[in-house]
Amino acid sequence: MIILVGYASVEGQSRKIAERVAAEVEAAGDRALLLDIGLGGEYALGHPEAAILCAPIHAARYPAAFVAFVRQEAEWLNSVPSAFISVTLLIRSELEEERQEAQHFPDGLLSETGWKPxxxxxxxxxxxxxEYDFFKRWMMKRMAAQEKAPTDIHHDHEFTDWTALRRFVADFRVTART
Structure with a gap:
C-alpha cells in the first residue's frame, strides 16, 4: 500500500513526527510518500491509497497552508483511508480543561474542511x-514554568510519546486494509 504522509511544521517537531510515521510505514512493508505540505508540490506520482496528515496547532490554529491543502483535497482524503495527527503541547498539560481543549482542536479543522479521517x-x-526568537523563548519559558515543564532554554525538550505514535500507525495500517 502507498501511504501519503503529509505534514506542515513550524519549529520542526511535526516534521520529525511525520518522518517517524513514514519510517514506521516503510518498516512495516508499505511505501510512504513524505510531503511537506507547507512547500506545496505534487504528491500524485505514486497514487497514494491512504493518507496520514500531521500538523501543529499554534495559537489555536493549524498552519494556513495545511488548512488550504485539507480543504482542497477533502474529497480525495474522504475517499481513501486517512488519519490525522494533531501536534500540541497542551495535550500534556497539568490542567484537565487544557487537555480537553487540545483533544478538540481537530474538530474545528475537520468541520471547516469537511475531512472525515x-x-x-x-x-x-x-x-x-x-528555534524561538527572544520574545517567544521568554514567553514559552514562562508558560513552561506554569506547566512544570522544563525551562532550561539551552536545550530543546521533546514530549512526543513515540510508543503511542508507533501503535497509532500500526492500528491505522490495519484499519486501512479493512
Whole structure:
C-alpha cells in the first residue's frame, strides 16, 4: 500500500513526527510518500491509497497552508483511508480543561474542511527553545514554568510519546486494509 504522509511544521517537531510515521510505514512493508505540505508540490506520482496528515496547532490554529491543502483535497482524503495527527503541547498539560481543549482542536479543522479521517491522534510536541526568537523563548519559558515543564532554554525538550505514535500507525495500517 502507498501511504501519503503529509505534514506542515513550524519549529520542526511535526516534521520529525511525520518522518517517524513514514519510517514506521516503510518498516512495516508499505511505501510512504513524505510531503511537506507547507512547500506545496505534487504528491500524485505514486497514487497514494491512504493518507496520514500531521500538523501543529499554534495559537489555536493549524498552519494556513495545511488548512488550504485539507480543504482542497477533502474529497480525495474522504475517499481513501486517512488519519490525522494533531501536534500540541497542551495535550500534556497539568490542567484537565487544557487537555480537553487540545483533544478538540481537530474538530474545528475537520468541520471547516469537511475531512472525515478514520482516526485522530493527539501528539505532544516539543519545546524548541533553540528555534524561538527572544520574545517567544521568554514567553514559552514562562508558560513552561506554569506547566512544570522544563525551562532550561539551552536545550530543546521533546514530549512526543513515540510508543503511542508507533501503535497509532500500526492500528491505522490495519484499519486501512479493512
Amino acid at each position: 478514520a482516526m485522530v491522534h493527539n501528539a505532544a510536541g516539543a519545546l524548541r527553545y533553540s
